[in-house]
Amino acid sequence: MPTVTIDGCKVTVKKDETILDAARKAGIWIPTLCYHPAVPSDASCRLCMVELDRGDWRQLVTSCNYPVRRDIVVYVSSERAEAARRGVMELLLARAPESGELKALAERMGVYETRYPNVTESQRNCILCGLCVSVCEQIIGKAAIGFAGRGVDRAVAAPFRQPSEDCIGCGACAAICPVGTIKIRIHADEQEVEISPFKSRAKLLVCEQCGALVASKQVSEQALTRSNLNSEEFRASLRLCPKCRRLQTAGQLGAATFYKK
Amino acid sequence: MAQDDKIIEQIVDRYDADVGMLIPMMQDLQAECGYLPLEQLHSLAKQLSLPLSRLYAVATFYASFHLAPKGAHEVTLCVGTVCYLKGAPKISEAISREFHVETGGTTRDRLFTFQAVNCVGACAVAPVMIVDGKYYNGVTPASALEVLYGLGKNETSVEKDGET
Numbered sequence: 001m002p003t004v005t006i007d008g009c010k011v012t013v014k015k016d017e018t019i020l021d022a023a024r025k026a027g028i029w030i031p032t033l034c035y036h037p038a039v040p041s042d043a044s045c046r047l048c049m050v051e052l053d054r055g056d057w058r059q060l061v062t063s064c065n066y067p068v069r070r071d072i073v074v075y076v077s078s079e080r081a082e083a084a085r086r087g088v089m090e091l092l093l094a095r096a097p098e099s100g101e102l103k104a105l106a107e108r109m110g111v112y113e114t115r116y117p118n119v120t121e122s123q124r125n126c127i128l129c130g131l132c133v134s135v136c137e138q139i140i141g142k143a144a145i146g147f148a149g150r151g152v153d154r155a156v157a158a159p160f161r162q163p164s165e166d167c168i169g170c171g172a173c174a175a176i177c178p179v180g181t182i183k184i185r186i187h188a189d190e191q192e193v194e195i196s197p198f199k200s201r202a203k204l205l206v207c208e209q210c211g212a213l214v215a216s217k218q219v220s221e222q223a224l225t226r227s228n229l230n231s232e233e234f235r236a237s238l239r240l241c242p243k244c245r246r247l248q249t250a251g252q253l254g255a256a257t258f259y260k261k
Numbered sequence: 262m263a264q265d266d267k268i269i270e271q272i273v274d275r276y277d278a279d280v281g282m283l284i285p286m287m288q289d290l291q292a293e294c295g296y297l298p299l300e301q302l303h304s305l306a307k308q309l310s311l312p313l314s315r316l317y318a319v320a321t322f323y324a325s326f327h328l329a330p331k332g333a334h335e336v337t338l339c340v341g342t343v344c345y346l347k348g349a350p351k352i353s354e355a356i357s358r359e360f361h362v363e364t365g366g367t368t369r370d371r372l373f374t375f376q377a378v379n380c381v382g383a384c385a386v387a388p389v390m391i392v393d394g395k396y397y398n399g400v401t402p403a404s405a406l407e408v409l410y411g412l413g414k415n416e417t418s419v420e421k422d423g424e425t
Contacts, residue, residue, distance in 0.1 A: 144314060
C-alpha cells in the first residue's frame, strides 16, 4: 500500500485512493466544493489544489481526483499551494458573491474579499461545479438539467430554459449544491414543489392522516421502482408522512407485543 | 406531426441509431428544417433514449446550431483578429443599431440572420462581410448598411435569385 507524506505527516492509503482521502485520514483539512462522495470527482472547482513533489520540481494537482499509486510527497500548506487555493477562491467569490456558504468557506481559508469584479450573468451565484448535473443524471437518472452554452455564457439550465418535464422535484440538486444557489421552494397552497432557479414544478403527495406535504408523486413512484419493496403494504405506508408512518409502526408494534402477552 | 416523426426516423436510421453520431444527426435535422425545432429535438431524444438536456447542451455549445428559425438572408461578419483591428466592431455595432439585431440573432421581420465569426480566411481584404455566400471586402459601417438595406428593397427579386 502506498504511503502519502502530507506536510511531513505519513499516511498509508489503498491504491487508487486520492490525495484528498489521505489528507482526511491524516486529519489535514483541504477545502473542497465540487467534491461529493456520491458522484465521481470532476475536479471542476480547483479549490482542493495541493503541491505534489516531482523530485526536482513541484506540480499543482487537484487532490480530489489524484489517485495515489506509489509513495508520494505532497504539500497542503506550502506557500504556493495556499496562494493557488486563495486565488481560486477569489475567482469563485466573484462568481457567487451572494452565497453565504462560499463566504464562510472563504473566511475559513483566510480570504475576506475578492479583487475581481462580480460576474453579472443570467445565472449568477453558480460556480458551475456540475454537482447538480451529475447527481441528476447519475444518481436520480433523470438528467433534467445540463450545461448550456459555452465559455462565459455557460450555465446550468433545463432544456430550452423552460421548466423541465423530466424533473421529478426530488431536490437532489438543491441538496448537493455547495453554494446554496439551487433551492427547494414549497408552494403550500398549490401543493407543489418548485426547484429554483429552474422553475420546474411537481405536485406533492399529501399525508392521508395529518395532511402534511410529503414527497412529489414522481419521487414516490421512483422510490418504489428502485427499491424492491413494491408491496401493497409498503405503498400504503408511502401515503403517510414520515411522522405518521412512525406512529403507525409504533402502534402496530404495540399491538403485536400486547397480543403476545 | 406524423411527417415530422418520419424525418427523425429517417435521420436516426441513416446512422443506425448510434448515439455517437448525435452531431451529424442534428446537422441533418438542421439541413432539413433550417434550424432545430423543439418538437423535433424532443422526438430525436426519445428515439435515441437520450435526455433532452444532452441535446440542448450540444445545440447550445456549437455556434453552427440554431434553435430559432433563420432569416431569409444570411449575413456573416468576420470579427477575426485582422477584421477586428480594421474596424469590424464598428460595423457590428452599426448593424445591431440599425436593424435592432444582436449577433447570432434574426431581425424581427426575418429579413436576415446576423452572425459574427472568427476569421473567414480573407484577412488581406479585411474587414469582410458575407451576405448569402457573397463576400464583400473592405467594408465600412456605411457600405455594410447599404448592402443590407439593398436586401430589404429587392426582397422579391432576391428571393427568386436566391438559389443561384
